[in-house]
Amino acid sequence: MISVSEALAAVLDLGAPVEVEHVPLDQADGRVLAQDVAATRDQPPFSASAMDGYAVATADVTEGDRFTVIGEAAAGHRFERTIGSGEAVRIFTGAPLPGGGVRVIIQEDVTREDDAITVGGKLGAGHHVRPAGGDFKAGDVLSAPRRLSPSDVALLASMNVPFVPVRRHPVVAIIATGDELVSAGGTPRDDQIIASNSLGLAAMFRRAGATARVLPIAKDTPSSLKMDLSLAEGADLLVTIGGASVGDHDIVAEVAESMGLERQFYKVAMRPGKPLMAGWIGGMAMIGLPGNPVSSMVCGEVFIRPLLDKYLGLPSGPRARIELPLTEPLEANSQREHYMRAVVENGTVRAFARQDSSLLTVLAQANALIVRPPGDPARNVGEPVQVIAL
Amino acid sequence: MISVSEALAAVLDLGAPVEVEHVPLDQADGRVLAQDVAATRDQPPFSASAMDGYAVATADVTEGDRFTVIGEAAAGHRFERTIGSGEAVRIFTGAPLPGGGVRVIIQEDVTREDDAITVGGKLGAGHHVRPAGGDFKAGDVLSAPRRLSPSDVALLASMNVPFVPVRRHPVVAIIATGDELVSAGGTPRDDQIIASNSLGLAAMFRRAGATARVLPIAKDTPSSLKMDLSLAEGADLLVTIGGASVGDHDIVAEVAESMGLERQFYKVAMRPGKPLMAGWIGGMAMIGLPGNPVSSMVCGEVFIRPLLDKYLGLPSGPRARIELPLTEPLEANSQREHYMRAVVENGTVRAFARQDSSLLTVLAQANALIVRPPGDPARNVGEPVQVIAL
Incomplete structure (x- = not known):
C-alpha cells in the first residue's frame, strides 16, 4: 500500500494544463483565466x-x-469649456x-x-472627485491563473475585454462497471442496484x-468493458468506477492492461477508498475508483478535483484544510488515513456515527x-482536527 | 431613509416561489428540490x-x-441456494x-x-454484512426545499429517481441605464465608460x-428606457442599474412610474448603495440598483440573492454572517450600515483601505x-466583526 500523498503525487503526474480558448465575457464566469489580461484603458478614463x-x-x-453656474456636465456628456474663478x-x-x-x-x-449658488454652513471636507485611473490604468493586468468570479467579470x-482567454473544459469520461448496476429509471432484478456514483461524480x-461524459454501464465482461473503453477515446481523463480491486470479478485492470494500460498503483492506505488505480491507456490518463458509492465520491474529492485543477492550470495539491474543534469524541484511527463524513456548524465539527x-x-x-x-x-471534545469542506 | 433590514423585508415581499418542473437527474445538480422525493426501494435492496x-x-x-465451499455469489449474481452448517x-x-x-x-x-477453507488466527470480529435497507428504506424521503449537491444526485x-421536481429558474431581466455606457468590445467616446455591472450581476x-437576460443598455431618454422595459416583459424580476437617484438625469423612477410602477422606497441607510428602488411594474417585480459598480454588486449580494432564494422556495432572509477577528483597526462608522470590502484569511478578516x-x-x-x-x-485589532462571505 502507498500513502495518500504518494497516490496524489502519482495522480497529479497524469495531468497537464489543457489548451486555451477565448470565450465571450458573458460566458467567462467560473472559467479559469489562462493568460494575464491587460486593461485597454484607464478607469475612470x-x-x-x-x-x-x-x-x-x-x-x-x-x-x-x-x-x-455656467453649464452642466452629466454622465456621458462632457462640459467642454473650462471653469474659471467664481x-x-x-x-x-x-x-x-x-x-x-x-x-x-x-x-x-x-x-x-x-x-447662482451660495455655499451653506455644513460644508464637508471631501472633494468628491474620482481621479482618472484611480481604479486601474491602461496596461494593468488581471493575473492568470485565476478562477473568475462575478466581480472579475465586472472588472x-x-x-473593455470582450473575449477572455480561459482553459478549455477538460473532458472526463466516466464508466461505471458491474453486473449489479442498472441506470436510474431502469428496473433492477432483485440482486441489482441503481448506478449512483457516475452521476454524482459527473456533477462534482x-x-x-x-465536461463530464457518462458512458454506458459496463458489464463484468471483457467485451463490454472494451467497448466502453473505446467510447472514452478523445477524453483527457477516463474514470472507471468499481472492478478495481483484486477480486475474481474485478476485471478493469486486466482488460485495461490488455489494451495497453501502464498501471501505476493498486492500493492506497486510506479509508474509504483503498483500491485505486492510475495509469495511461492509449495516451489517455485513467483513474480507477472503488465501487462503493461513498468511496468513489471521497476519492473524487481527494484525488480527481486536484487533478482537474492541474488540467485547468491552477495550483494543484492536497485539498485545503482548516482546523476546527470537535464537539464529539473520536476513537483512535487505524493505519489508513481516514476521511470521515462530518458536519461543520458554528465553527465546530463532528463526525457522523455511521x-x-x-x-x-x-x-x-x-x-x-475530517481527515x-x-x-x-483517540480525540476528545474540543481537540482540533483537520477538515476539508465539501 | 429606511434601514437595510426594512429594505430587505420590502424586497422579499416582491417574490414568491416559482413553478415546479421535472428535470432529468443528470441535470439536477445545483437545482433546488421543490417537493419531497421518496425512495422507490430499499438500499441495499x-x-x-x-x-x-x-x-x-x-x-x-x-x-x-x-x-x-458450495458456490459463489458475485455483485449482480445471487447464489440461489441456502447455506447450511459447515x-x-x-x-x-x-x-x-x-x-x-x-x-x-x-x-x-x-x-x-x-x-475447503480453514479459518486462520488473525480473525477479526466484524461480520462484514450490510443489512438490507441500511442506507435507506422504500418511502424514506429527501426533503424539500434543498439545493442539490453532487452527493444528493448520487443519493x-x-x-431510483430519474426525474427530479425542482423550481424552474427565476428569470431576471437586467437593464443598465446611462448615456455614459458602452458595451464591452465597443468604442467609448472620451466621456464614456464600459458597462460592467450588468455582466457581473448576470453572473451572480x-x-x-x-436565468439572467442582459437587455440592451438604455439611454437616459424616456423612449430608450421604455423600449427596454417592454423587452423585459415576461421576466419574474426586472433589475435596473443606475438612474435610480434623484438627479435631473435619473429617469428610471419617472419613466417606470409613467408605466405603472408602484414604488416602495427610495433610499436605504447603507454604504455603498444608498439609492435603491423596489416595486411593481405591470405584474413584474422591479428593483432599481445604484449605478456605481461596487454599489450594484453589493446590493445584488445583500438584497437580490435573498430574493432569488425566495423565488426558489428556499428559506430567505439576511445573508448568513460569521464573526471573525480583525487584523487591522477600523474607524468609527457613520449612521449608514456599511458593507466594507474585505479579505478573510486564516480565520481573520481585514478591510481594504480603499x-x-x-x-x-x-x-x-x-x-x-464586513458589515x-x-x-x-472604532474597532481595534482582535475585535470580532460580522462578515458575509462572497
Missing part, C-alpha cells in the same frame, strides 16, 4: 464626479462663497470633471437661485470545471470531511 | 457483503474452523448474502485448498440559480464583506 453637485475651480471653499458647473455622479475643476460641492451643501468588462467534475462507505444518506448530510492521519490517537 | 470473502451460516467462528459461499463485495448467511469471513482470514440515483444571479464604491479592482480582490452597524464605534 477621466477625473469624474463622485456626487451630484457643482464643480468649482478651487479647493478652498467656505460658507457664503458664491459661484455663477464659476461653477452643475455636475452629476459619474460625469467628467470639466477642465479647471478641482472640487465638487455636493448639492445639499448649496442653495441655488437662478444661475474585465470595465477593462462539472462543478470543478470539467461511517460505512456504502451510506449515501450520510454523505448527503455531510458538508465536510485523520494514520495511527491518529 | 438485500443484505450484502461488505468485503470479498466467504459467507457462512454462523456468527461463531474461530481459528481452525473448516467450511466446504458450508461456505465464496462471495464478493456488494453481492447479495445467500439465504442462511450470517457472516462474511474476509478472504485474507482463511486458507483455501480446493473446495437520488440510488433511490446565474450562480444563485436564475472603500470607494467605484473601485472594481478592490471588489475583485475581496472575498468577504458595520449604523454608528458602530
Whole structure:
C-alpha cells in the first residue's frame, strides 16, 4: 500500500494544463483565466464626479462663497469649456470633471437661485472627485491563473475585454462497471442496484470545471468493458468506477492492461477508498475508483478535483484544510488515513456515527470531511482536527 | 431613509416561489428540490457483503474452523441456494448474502485448498454484512426545499429517481441605464465608460440559480428606457442599474412610474448603495440598483440573492454572517450600515483601505464583506466583526 500523498503525487503526474480558448465575457464566469489580461484603458478614463453637485475651480471653499453656474456636465456628456474663478458647473455622479475643476460641492451643501449658488454652513471636507485611473490604468493586468468570479467579470468588462482567454473544459469520461448496476429509471432484478456514483461524480467534475461524459454501464465482461473503453477515446481523463480491486470479478485492470494500460498503483492506505488505480491507456490518463458509492465520491474529492485543477492550470495539491474543534469524541484511527463524513456548524465539527462507505444518506448530510492521519490517537471534545469542506 | 433590514423585508415581499418542473437527474445538480422525493426501494435492496470473502451460516467462528465451499455469489449474481452448517459461499463485495448467511469471513482470514477453507488466527470480529435497507428504506424521503449537491444526485440515483421536481429558474431581466455606457468590445467616446455591472450581476444571479437576460443598455431618454422595459416583459424580476437617484438625469423612477410602477422606497441607510428602488411594474417585480459598480454588486449580494432564494422556495432572509477577528483597526462608522470590502484569511478578516464604491479592482480582490452597524464605534485589532462571505 502507498500513502495518500504518494497516490496524489502519482495522480497529479497524469495531468497537464489543457489548451486555451477565448470565450465571450458573458460566458467567462467560473472559467479559469489562462493568460494575464491587460486593461485597454484607464478607469475612470477621466477625473469624474463622485456626487451630484457643482464643480468649482478651487479647493478652498467656505460658507457664503458664491459661484455663477455656467453649464452642466452629466454622465456621458462632457462640459467642454473650462471653469474659471467664481464659476461653477452643475455636475452629476459619474460625469467628467470639466477642465479647471478641482472640487465638487455636493448639492445639499448649496442653495441655488437662478444661475447662482451660495455655499451653506455644513460644508464637508471631501472633494468628491474620482481621479482618472484611480481604479486601474491602461496596461494593468488581471493575473492568470485565476478562477473568475462575478466581480472579475465586472472588472474585465470595465477593462473593455470582450473575449477572455480561459482553459478549455477538460473532458472526463466516466464508466461505471458491474453486473449489479442498472441506470436510474431502469428496473433492477432483485440482486441489482441503481448506478449512483457516475452521476454524482459527473456533477462534482462539472462543478470543478470539467465536461463530464457518462458512458454506458459496463458489464463484468471483457467485451463490454472494451467497448466502453473505446467510447472514452478523445477524453483527457477516463474514470472507471468499481472492478478495481483484486477480486475474481474485478476485471478493469486486466482488460485495461490488455489494451495497453501502464498501471501505476493498486492500493492506497486510506479509508474509504483503498483500491485505486492510475495509469495511461492509449495516451489517455485513467483513474480507477472503488465501487462503493461513498468511496468513489471521497476519492473524487481527494484525488480527481486536484487533478482537474492541474488540467485547468491552477495550483494543484492536497485539498485545503482548516482546523476546527470537535464537539464529539473520536476513537483512535487505524493505519489508513481516514476521511470521515462530518458536519461543520458554528465553527465546530463532528463526525457522523455511521461511517460505512456504502451510506449515501450520510454523505448527503455531510458538508465536510475530517481527515485523520494514520495511527491518529483517540480525540476528545474540543481537540482540533483537520477538515476539508465539501 | 429606511434601514437595510426594512429594505430587505420590502424586497422579499416582491417574490414568491416559482413553478415546479421535472428535470432529468443528470441535470439536477445545483437545482433546488421543490417537493419531497421518496425512495422507490430499499438500499441495499438485500443484505450484502461488505468485503470479498466467504459467507457462512454462523456468527461463531474461530481459528481452525473448516467450511466446504458450495458456490459463489458475485455483485449482480445471487447464489440461489441456502447455506447450511459447515458450508461456505465464496462471495464478493456488494453481492447479495445467500439465504442462511450470517457472516462474511474476509478472504485474507482463511486458507483455501480446493473446495475447503480453514479459518486462520488473525480473525477479526466484524461480520462484514450490510443489512438490507441500511442506507435507506422504500418511502424514506429527501426533503424539500434543498439545493442539490453532487452527493444528493448520487443519493437520488440510488433511490431510483430519474426525474427530479425542482423550481424552474427565476428569470431576471437586467437593464443598465446611462448615456455614459458602452458595451464591452465597443468604442467609448472620451466621456464614456464600459458597462460592467450588468455582466457581473448576470453572473451572480446565474450562480444563485436564475436565468439572467442582459437587455440592451438604455439611454437616459424616456423612449430608450421604455423600449427596454417592454423587452423585459415576461421576466419574474426586472433589475435596473443606475438612474435610480434623484438627479435631473435619473429617469428610471419617472419613466417606470409613467408605466405603472408602484414604488416602495427610495433610499436605504447603507454604504455603498444608498439609492435603491423596489416595486411593481405591470405584474413584474422591479428593483432599481445604484449605478456605481461596487454599489450594484453589493446590493445584488445583500438584497437580490435573498430574493432569488425566495423565488426558489428556499428559506430567505439576511445573508448568513460569521464573526471573525480583525487584523487591522477600523474607524468609527457613520449612521449608514456599511458593507466594507474585505479579505478573510486564516480565520481573520481585514478591510481594504480603499472603500470607494467605484473601485472594481478592490471588489475583485475581496472575498468577504464586513458589515458595520449604523454608528458602530472604532474597532481595534482582535475585535470580532460580522462578515458575509462572497
